[in-house]
Amino acid sequence: MNIATEALIAFIKIAVVLLVVSLVVAYLTYLERKIIAHIQMRMGPMRVGWHGLLQPIADGLKLFLKEDIIPSKSDKVVFVLAPIMVLVPAFVVYSVLPFSENFYITQVNIGLFLILAISSLGVFGVVMAGWASNSKYSLLGALRSAAQMLSYEIFLGFALIGPLMLAGSLNMQKIVEAQSGGWFVFSQPLAFIVFFIAALAETNRVPFDLPEAETELVSGFHTEYSGMKFAFFFLAEYANIMVVSTVGITLFFGGWMGIPGIPLPGFVWFVLKLATMIFVFIWLRATLPRYRYDQLMRVGWKFMFPLVLINIFLTGLIKYLFL
């Protein structure tokens, strides 16, 4: 196979993943509205298409056609770059996620670390957006968001170390294969709890949605954004939910690996697990109230941080003694 065909295959893979992910992300918004609506005994979007199925497309069209306002006192270059800076890392991460046994864009030996590294860049977009808007609400939202994401990134990373020690590799496929004997969620329950909470905070989801708290900050760092730029933030948020969910099921639920005895293809298993995970995310949004800022930081540093450290220590000890 020469370089040209290799490049072509890679290109096709990338195109497929990008398109599918964009579509799925768009429909996630629809899903969220529908689920929350049903939880709250409402119908949700019903007008556009059957049960409102075309609603995301209509929304996208609306945002696309809307006037793109750039505040006159803002720092224009940074203002424009910010949404791109948020969206790009969210999509780049998909390049190393394993969707099934054979379907992935690439495998790298620092896979998980790369995911962490790239997803840590999302905070730049948020900070840039908040600062460039030249608005108090935006700046406050951005500062909150930056502090929150920086803090919880640490717990997220530390929570992943436990499974990593068991898997002995950073390569995502290797991690999945290491779970053939049993999902890590059973051997690493502490890590999973911390990971899940940190994931909620990383994606600014309820109950940690302080940076965009509509009721306090007029939706935080993207107050001044409109049109397509606003859509970018929106898309990035849901793309990040998918990334985090994928990382979660890869590390704790065996990724595309199925339950033995049920003959389904790996990709189907993957989609099933992903859907469950995302459903839990949405479910939580409909259920939980928002944390206060100081509570958020306290939970993080005083509860979760010691917990992950204990987890790492115990894992190391058990691995050293028994494995």
Add this chain to the structure above:
Amino acid sequence: MELPFFYLFSAGIVITSLFMITRSNVIHAALLLVLSFFFLAGLFVLAGAEFLAAVQVLIYSGGIMVLYLFSIMLMNVQVAVRIRQWHRQRFFAILIVLILGFEIWSVLGKGVFPAMKVWPWKLGATPGNVEALGSVLYTKFVFPFEVVSILLLAAMIGAIVLAKKRIDS
């Protein structure tokens, strides 16, 4: 195959760095530095240091530079943009820097390097250099590693003490 990428990344680094030191807006300078760090991470991958590339992005860009942005936002940037930007000694400084550049160039011209050694693993393959790096870091360099961790702790405490609001005054 690697060389064109090297030139691309190097050009990116140098250009962003040059822009960085000439900006009057601190935020722009910081963002340019972040950009230069991305190029640098690419360069590290080329040199077979992919773990370090990820560290560069995660810690340097995602951690340290965010810290910078964070702090800059706490200060008054607008005032700083308007005042005189350059130090009085700038002409002398640039002269020294250029002479030094010339000297380093001549020193480099004198250097003779033996042939490059080959990594014992394939570039980009698993297990790759992460495992090797880990084992070196936690065996041969475990003492410096611990010292650095103490240093980080000291810096953390120092930073908190320095930046804390003084209650008594």
Add this chain to the structure above:
Amino acid sequence: MISNAWLIPLFPVVGVLINGFFGKRLGEKSGYVATLMAGLSLLVVILIANEMIFGAGGKHTIHLWDWISAGSFSVSLSFLIDPLSTIMLLVVSGVGFLVHLYSIGYMHGDPGFSRFFTYLNLFMLSMFLLVLGDNYLVMFVGWEGVGLCSYLLIGFWYEKKSASDAGKKAFIVNRIGDAGFLLGMFLIWMLADTLTYQEVSQSTSKFAVNINVLGIETTYASIIGLLLFIGAMGKSAQIPLYVWLPDAMEGPTPVSALIHAATMVTAGVYMVARTSPIYVDAALALEVIAVVGALTAIFAASIGLVQNDIKRVLAYSTVSQLGFMFMALGVGAFTAGVFHLMTHAFFKGLLFLGSGSVIHALHHAPEEQQQDMRYMGGLKSKMPITYWTFLIGAIAIAGVPPFAGFWSKDEILANAFFSGHTFVWIVGSIAALMTAFYMFRLIFMTFHGEMRVDSHAREHIHESPPAMTIPLILLAVLSIFGGIIPGFPPEKGWIHDFLAPSLAKMSHVTHHSSFNLISSAHAASGEAGGHHGPEAMYLIILAIFIAVGGIVIAWSMYGKKSKIPDKIQHKFPGLYKILLNKYYIDEFYQKYIVEPIYRLMKFLWNFDSKVVDGAVNGSTLVTVLTSRVSSLFDLRTVDGAVNGVANFVRFFSQVFKFLQSGMVQNYLLAMLLGVFLMLSAYLLQ
């Protein structure tokens, strides 16, 4: 057990950590913690010494880890257990433990109680590092560590300005010596490419190279020797760097006993003994050491004759005895030097602790009278244990057989005599006479005669608690037997055989072959005491005469006086008259003895005051002259040099301060200029 030698410094580390972090909470319990740790160290030391003395012996290196390795330069943190370090360990941990125990009683009620014990344990740790290290750098770490602890402990009562000043003085004077030590170390590494003792002793040929320095033909070994001796001068208080030690008496008395008498100040002696393989080729350096040692011995002894502060007498005595040790090293009798180090640690530790006991008893007296012997007297009956142990210490230091001091001091003087250092021998003998004199003057003034203690304090005088008297008794036992057991018969004692593997033999000892032949012949025939032949026998007799003579003179001047009031008491039964006569005698002493002495003291410390006209006796006259010379030297030369350096620095700082613009970027620019110059030099070469 030898392989577990790392336990020795570990226990003090634990003590430092516990007392350092929880000392406040522990309160006075911290004393027990620290003492326990010192005791555990002592236990390990005893086990090791047991193996070394009765078991295998030899040299053992315990490698802990590589400390610094850069290129060809490599230093590891490893310990060396050999006879020399065993002796030192025994002294350090033994005296250290006793001082810990003693301090529990002495420091009782002090607000800085736990701080004191933290420092004390830190000192033990540093001293162990100094003694145990198998290379010069580890020794240097310990060296600096004990310096730090000395500074901290001298200035322990830092609210007192004189104490904190004394601490600073000790620290600064020691820095001068440290510079010499460092330079010597650099030179050793430059020549031998190593810093470990064993490798240094194997590459002595590299040091025996001749060089010409400022017109003097000498060897590298001599230069190293002199540089290291500068270090030893600072730490072991030799002329001209002895000035800090008398001031160091501002610290608590246990500190004076442990650090400034028994252990730390002997570090210089230990270092020179350790370096003996190099010194063997350093004739010039040895000559200098011998002369400096002898001069120090007599200077300090002569000053000690007239001091009234009990601790200062002991301090000058320490300086003088250290001079003896260096005298021994200088004439090539390394074993005798180390032997004297050991015995001195026993009896001087005892004397200091005894003086501490006295001061402790008098702590209700006015501040300025607590340590002043003129306000003591007659304490014998009130503090019997302190008195008897003190007396034993004094006899030991005076050099009366069979007490400890006699054996080591006699060896030193005999070695000086037989190695042809007649001047050193004469000076040393006079110093020995003075030693006996001032020690018994101290005894008579403190314990005998009528009580001159302040009346308020008088009823508070009591014997010290057991925590303080037990160490005194133990040290007194050591002062009696610590010399004769390892040192008998002279020159052939057990300690010579034991230390032989650690210390180099002087080659010039062998060219006194007649002496050696005689002694070996006598040894073969089993004639006890006469190993040096008839000459040696005369020397021993002379030494005994010197010791006894000093005591007798002291008694005739200070001891007898206490009997005069007794006689008067018998003649005049009337109480009033007795009191009156007593007062009269006091006046008499005041006029003819105390006042001249007081004025002499002024001479020593203040050369402006005038010469006393009618000195009462000849020895006082000699004292006046020597003391004047030494004080002149101290004030003019030493202080002048210090002031000169200060003025020099001030002048240039006036000029160079303009370089300090306070702007970081200017400094950075200067830094880059430096880089530029270095690169240019590299390119142009």
Add this chain to the structure above:
Amino acid sequence: MIPISHFLTLGAVLFLIGAAGVLMRRNAIIILLSIELMLNAVNVTLIGFSRQWADLSGQVFAIFVIAVAACEAAVGLAILISLNRDKTIMNVDEVNLLKW
């Protein structure tokens, strides 16, 4: 294969750009950023040598450099924040209290 001289040249150029930034700018934050650049120049050289000798020590050192850079950034920024709070100083040459 990228020759070592390329890495060294790049490192030198970056270092000099950083040095120029430190020496010529007044704004304290830009100076700190320039210092970061200089530290990265060192990293480039370390990585270059690590590649040249196929020895991971260089990379380990680069990790330490990053850790030190983190310390430097934290302390430096803390100093700047306290300066900024007390005197609203942003320029390094206004901070000259340590002058003789």
